[in-house]
Amino acid sequence: MTDLLKIESFKLRKKLRAWLGPILIFLLIMISFPLTVELASDELKNVFYSILWLSSLLTVMVSLDSIFLEDFDDGTLEHYLILNNSLFSMILIKIFIYWLLIGIPISILGTFFSISTSGDFSSFYIAFPSMLISSYIFINLFALGNSLSLNKGSALGALITMPLLFPVLILLGKIVLNANFGFEISNLLLLMLGVLLIIIVIIPFIISFVVKTHLE
Amino acid sequence: MLKKLYHQFASPKTYVVLVDKIYPIIFYTSLITYVFALIWGLAFAPSDYMQGNSYRIIYMHVPASFLSESLYIAMAIAAAIFLIWKVKLAAYIIKAIAPIGALVAFLALVSGSIWGIPTWGTWWQWDARVTSTLILFIMYLGLISLHSSFTNYEKADKFISVLVLIGSVNIPIIKKSVDWWNTLHQPASITLTDKPSIDPSMLYPLFLSMLGFSGLIICLVILSSKVQIFNREGNKTWVKYHV
Numbered sequence: 001m002t003d004l005l006k007i008e009s010f011k012l013r014k015k016l017r018a019w020l021g022p023i024l025i026f027l028l029i030m031i032s033f034p035l036t037v038e039l040a041s042d043e044l045k046n047v048f049y050s051i052l053w054l055s056s057l058l059t060v061m062v063s064l065d066s067i068f069l070e071d072f073d074d075g076t077l078e079h080y081l082i083l084n085n086s087l088f089s090m091i092l093i094k095i096f097i098y099w100l101l102i103g104i105p106i107s108i109l110g111t112f113f114s115i116s117t118s119g120d121f122s123s124f125y126i127a128f129p130s131m132l133i134s135s136y137i138f139i140n141l142f143a144l145g146n147s148l149s150l151n152k153g154s155a156l157g158a159l160i161t162m163p164l165l166f167p168v169l170i171l172l173g174k175i176v177l178n179a180n181f182g183f184e185i186s187n188l189l190l191l192m193l194g195v196l197l198i199i200i201v202i203i204p205f206i207i208s209f210v211v212k213t214h215l216e
Numbered sequence: 217m218l219k220k221l222y223h224q225f226a227s228p229k230t231y232v233v234l235v236d237k238i239y240p241i242i243f244y245t246s247l248i249t250y251v252f253a254l255i256w257g258l259a260f261a262p263s264d265y266m267q268g269n270s271y272r273i274i275y276m277h278v279p280a281s282f283l284s285e286s287l288y289i290a291m292a293i294a295a296a297i298f299l300i301w302k303v304k305l306a307a308y309i310i311k312a313i314a315p316i317g318a319l320v321a322f323l324a325l326v327s328g329s330i331w332g333i334p335t336w337g338t339w340w341q342w343d344a345r346v347t348s349t350l351i352l353f354i355m356y357l358g359l360i361s362l363h364s365s366f367t368n369y370e371k372a373d374k375f376i377s378v379l380v381l382i383g384s385v386n387i388p389i390i391k392k393s394v395d396w397w398n399t400l401h402q403p404a405s406i407t408l409t410d411k412p413s414i415d416p417s418m419l420y421p422l423f424l425s426m427l428g429f430s431g432l433i434i435c436l437v438i439l440s441s442k443v444q445i446f447n448r449e450g451n452k453t454w455v456k457y458h459v
Contacts, residue, residue, distance in 0.1 A: 144382070148375050152365045160358040160379055163351050167389055206378060213374045 004090060008097045019101045022063035026106045029055040030113045048117050049127075049176040052110050053169060056131060060138040061161075063102050065154045067094065067143050068211065072150055078215050087208035095143050095204065103135035126179045130172060133192045137168050140203045147207045150214050168192070226303045228445045229454045235438050242438075246431020253424035261418050270334040271418075277327040278422060279429035284321035284352060285387060287313050287433070292384040295377035307373035308448060310380060311363060312441035318356035320433060325349055344393035345401035352390055355383050369448060 012019050033051050037044050071077045080090050107128060114127040145161030146154060175188045224230045257275040264271040291313050298306035328346060329339040340346070359376055366372035394401050414422070449455055 148362060148379060149365070156361060156365055159354075160362055163355045163358065163386060164383060166348075166351055166386065170389070206382070210375065210378060213371055216371070 001089065004093050005097070008093050009101070012097055012101055018063065022059045022102050023105050023109070025062055026055055026059040026109060029058065030109070045118055048114065050173070052114060052127065052131070053134065053172045056106055056110060056135055057138055057165065059106055060102070060135060060142055061158050064098065064139060064142040064146055067098065068147055068150055072211075072214065077211055081212065081215060087211055088204050091143075091204040091207050091211075095139055098139050099136050103139055104132070107131040107135055126175065126185065129189050130175050130192070133189065133196050134168055134172055137192070137196050137199055138165065140199050141165055144203055144207055147210045150211070168195070226305055228305050228308065228449055231305055232442060232445060232458060235442065239435065239438055242431050243435045246428045246435065249424055250428025250432060253421045253428050257421035257425060261421050267335055270331065273327055273331045274422060275425040277324060277331055279426045280320050280324040280327060281349065282426060283430060283433050284317060284324050284349065285390060287317040287320060288352065288384065288387055291317065291380045295380040298373065298377045299381070307377065308444040309437070309441050310373070310376055312444045313437055314356055314359045314363070316433065316436050316440060318353060318360065321349060321353040321356060325353060343401050348386070348390040348393045351386065355386065
């Protein structure tokens with residue numbers, strides 16, 4: 001298990017464009033959006049969170065472009081399947097590494113931006129946990145979509161994944177709404193965490209089924 | 217006995233023979249029912265005291281939106297059957313339903329927009345029900361494009377059924393969107409548990425129109441599934457004898 005963790009993280013760390021690129025794209029989106037809204041107005045605060053969710057979604061979409069493609073092309077997936085007769089652990093760890101190297105940095109950056117936009121440290125408690133959880137869910141689902149459209153281009157993967165993400169986006173919207181009214185948001189965060197805990201286990205199973213079908 | 221029947225029905229040949237027998241019955245009864253319901257609804261049902269005559273598009277809008285969700289549920293059941301028991305017929309039926317589902321969802325959206333002009337004062341509103349039906353429409357298009365991007369049909373069948381099953385998490389959200397959010401779209405008037413909040417003089421034609429429209433769409437599904445079967449099993453001998 002730890003070997004796998006080391007190998008996967010090594011593979012991603014060596015590909016600088018695959019993990020640093022998306023983080024920089026996220027940074028660029030977050031920097032460029034105040035230019036399109038009138039600076040330092042209240043409007044900025046109102047639309048800030050929707051920009052944050054959507055840019056994290058787009059970042060994940062860009063970063064997961066070729067999550068399985070290179071391993072599929074050079075035969076790593078097939079090799080691993082023959083050796084261990086299961087792809088579950090490999091996919092679980094692959095997704096976890098992506099979250100570690102892309103999901104957590106963009107959560108930290110996004111929290112930093114939300115604190116600086118609202119000028120209030122309390123937005124840390126809204127932005128940070130919800131971005132941590134939602135980015136993990138996004139990574140799982142985009143990995144699924146990209147495994148379905150493995151060698152058919154990432155546009156198809158994005159097309160079939162986006163509709164599945166709407167429930168998460170609705171939940172995120174609810175969190176911001178409740179926080180604006182001063183209600184409790186921990187219940188919604190726990191609901192999202194519950195969804196994540198189901199997804200973490202189920203999605204790698206489905207992806208390994210799909211990848212096996214691809215390898216047949 | 218039952219198991220034998222089940223296995224027989226799972227073979228495309230028995231399916232086509234059976235469907236050819238019952239197709240005219242379903243088609244003519246549902247056509248007569250729908251025409252009858254339309255005449256009743258458009259000419260004889262009383263007009264609404266708030267909306268006047270414009271509500272009469274309900275006899276087309278409600279069956280279409282009802283079917284756009286039901287067809288997805290039917291696809292999800294077929295996908296489960298295909299993945300668990302590897303029944304090929306179920307995969308053909310998924311492929312056959314997808315474009316029809318997209319068509320019906322589109323009809324629901326268009327008739328809803330037309331209804332929106334006199335009642336809401338706008339033909340489009342980013343309301344929960346409308347948006348979720350649009351998402352459903354896009355989901356159908358995604359399914360079609362996923363299946364058509366693979367030349368190996370056996371792989372494509374597995375992928376499309378996985379996607380249908382996962383996409384079915386959105387169905388309860390679409391169904392419940394009008395209850396969970398405060399939106400412009402009214403909550404459902406007919407539910408299984410409560411007394412309908414719509415007057416019987418409008419309810420009976422609505423019910424008949426739902427039955428008739430569903431029958432017509434089922435006929436469309438049958439025709440489309442026959443196309444799929446003949447396409448995929450075209451080199452089998454029974455097809456040559458049958459056609």
